[in-house]
Amino acid sequence: MKIDFEEIKRLEKLSALSSSEEKLKSLAEDFNKIAEFVEQVKNADIEQTDIGYQRVLKIDELRADEVVPSMPQSEIVSNAPEKEDGCFVVPKVVE
Amino acid sequence: MTNSNYDIVIGLEIHAELNTKTKVFCGCQNKFGQEPNSNCCPVCVGMPGALPVLNKEALKLAIKAGLACDCKINDYAVFERKNYFYPDLSKAYQISQLVKPICIGGFIELESGKKIRLNRIHLEEDAGKLTHQLNDTHIDYNRGGVPLIECVTEPDISSADEALEFLQKLRNRFIFADIAHCKMEQGGMRCDVNLSIKPKGSTVFGTRTEMKNLNSFKSVAHAIEYEAKRQIEEIEKGNKIIQETRKWDDDSGISSSMRSKEDSQDYRYFPDPDLLTIEVEPSVVESIRSNMPLLQEQRIQIYSEEYNLPTSDINILVNSKLVSDYFDNAVKLLNEPKEIANWIITELLKQDVSEKMPISEQKFTQIINLSLTKKITRSNAKILLENIIQTNADVMETAKQLEMLGDISKEDIESIVINLISENEKAVADYEKTPDKVVQFFIGNVMKQTKGRANAAMARDIIIAKLQNK
Structure with missing residues (x-):
């Protein structure tokens, strides 16, 4: 798997980030190193392993619809760099 | 529509918030109109390490929605991450369903007999609410994680009237089956419209646009009429329709481009590793079906x-x-x-x-x-x-206190009538001239004195007998 510069540019756009060309190039290199590392799983011998098995839940095992207390508002927004009237405040973004 | 040389092709995407007590992936309350960020926990605001746990009732209501629309219920439900970067979802992805939606197919029949087919109904989480201020944006994540179903129709709708009838029927089914309250003014039901036009009778679809931000049936109708007219005008001018997302503005009554296809979202869906596959056992589906409340159409038939x-x-x-x-x-x-x-x-x-x-x-x-x-x-x-x-x-x-109960005997009525006759000489004198009016006057007084308990027919007979004997 090869991640080229164009792919990185596209991800930059989708992530609504802005970076220098130099930084993106180095990111592409890092991405490729990570991809190479992950590629190693292809070499694993899985002949004897049932990797198709995944635990499947039945509906009755799901969480019951019962309210548990939420966190206090002050705590929820406590780490926000900016907050007002109990809301998180972020730079204006209109889709 | 304005121009009979064209067919209008409409598909709808309808979102409805489900009637659960808690959110879809955590135990926070699913309740509208609370203090901002007061119904939130680490899952709602996407704090690192927070894990979603699916609400049983939400999945059951999604299945119920499918049954109310004659959908096929899938054997398995799988959740995917739909990645997008916008602050209404703090994790930068929405948990939704792509490959295995809980319900597939289905239809709603219009009064004309035309069937509007559904493509799917799937379960997902709602996003937080953004309020844009002059210089910044305020976020309330109370709505984030509220269970939502998305119903996607096939492009079977050909006019604003058909779209409205379909929406009304869908809404009634969800309300009558206790699936969703569908209060549009609270965002409990929202609708996106996909619309294209094609030369009359043509089997090739035109390029479609998607209109978002439709919060009332009236805006759906207006937006459809506006957009169909706009597309016809563009085509007649020799222009091409650009595939894009358009935002409807209710106040000005026009739609404007939000983003073109080049900018369109690349959601990079993948299975959410935090959520296991769920087996939808037929016995559970049957139990939901057999406990289904009567839908509006069924009630109309019975009544x-x-x-x-x-x-x-x-x-x-x-x-x-x-x-x-x-x-x-x-x-x-x-x-x-x-x-x-x-x-x-x-x-x-x-x-x-x-x-x-x-x-x-x-x-x-x-x-x-x-x-x-x-x-x-x-x-x-x-x-x-x-x-x-x-x-x-x-x-x-209360009936006893108000002296409404208990019969008034014939003797009681007679004694009341005798008293009334002696107290109302003028009325008695008028009897020859206006008998009906006078009898009515006495009946009224008997009923008044007995607090309505006297038998009016019996009172009438007694009054007439007494007056004639005078």
């Missing part, structure tokens, strides 16, 4: 065919699930559907019934029964009803 109610009354009763449920419960207690329908329409609907009915079905039918069995007069029953609505007191106790 008409079994109860013989007039269409005008039926329309009033099924206009609200609350009223219709109340009527059904009342009929279970007292098998007098016509009488109960009359009493609801003439007496109870004078009150505010937007949130709840003003009196319990038990007390309501008890009062109607007192009237039907002639234990109290109809006019006294109305007074009693108003009284109980105010006080919520015991029906029989």
Whole structure:
């Protein structure tokens, strides 16, 4: 798997980030190193392993619809760099 | 539509918030109109390490929605991450369903007999609410994680009228089956419109645009009419339609481009590793199906065919699930559907019934029964009803206190009439000239003195006999 510069540019756009060309190039290199590392799983011998098995839940095992207390508002927004009237405040973004 | 040389092709995407107590992936309350960020936990705001746990009821309601629309229910439900970067979702992805939506297919039939097919209904989480200020954006994540179903239709709709009829029917099914409240003013139901035009009869679809931000049936109709007209004008001018997302503005009545295809979202879906696959056992689906409340169409049929109610009354009763449920419960207690329908329409609907009915079905039918069995007069029953609505007191106790119960004997009526005749010489003198008027006057007074308990026909006979003997 090869991640080229164009792919990185596209991800930059989708992530609504802005970076220098130099930084993106180095990111592409890092991405490729990570991809190479992950590629190693292809070499694993899985002949004897049932990797198709995944635990499947039945509906009755799901969480019951019962309210548990939420966190206090002050705590929820406590780490926000900016907050007002109990809301998180972020730079204006209109889709 | 304005131009008969073109066919309009419409597909709808409808989002409805489900009637659960808690959110879809955590135990925070699913409740509208709370203080900002007061119904939130680490899952709602996407704190690192927080894990989603699926709400059983949300999945069951999504299945119920599928059953209400004749969908096929999938054997397995899988959740995917839909990645996008926008602050209404702090994790930068929405948990949704792509490959294995819980419901597939299905349809809703319009009055014309035309079937509008559904492509799918899937379960996902709602996003937080953004309020754009002059210089920044405020975020409230209370709505984030509220369970949402998305219903996607096939492009089978050809006009604003058809779209509205479809939406109304879908909404009624969700409301009557207790799936969703669909309060559009609270964002409980939202609609996106995909629209394209093609030369009349052509089998090739034109390029479509998607309109978002439609929060009322009126805006859906306006947006469809506006967009169809716009596309026809573009084509007639020789221009091409650009595939894009457009934002409808209700105030100005126009849509404007939000993003073109080049900018369109690349959601990079992948299975959410935090959520296991769920096996949807047929027994569970059958149990949901057998406990399904009657839908609006089914109630209309019963009220008409079994109860013989007039269409005008039926329309009033099924206009609200609350009223219709109340009527059904009342009929279970007292098998007098016509009488109960009359009493609801003439007496109870004078009150505010937007949130709840003003009196319990038990007390309501008890009062109607007192009237039907002639234990109290109809006019006294109305007074009693108003009284109980105010006080919520015991029906029989109140009827006793108001001296409505107990028969008035023939002798009692005779003695009242004798007194009335001696006290009203002028009326007696007028009897020759205007007998009906005078008899009515005396009946009125007898009823007044007996608080409506006297038998009016008996009183009439006694009055006439006494007056003729004068």
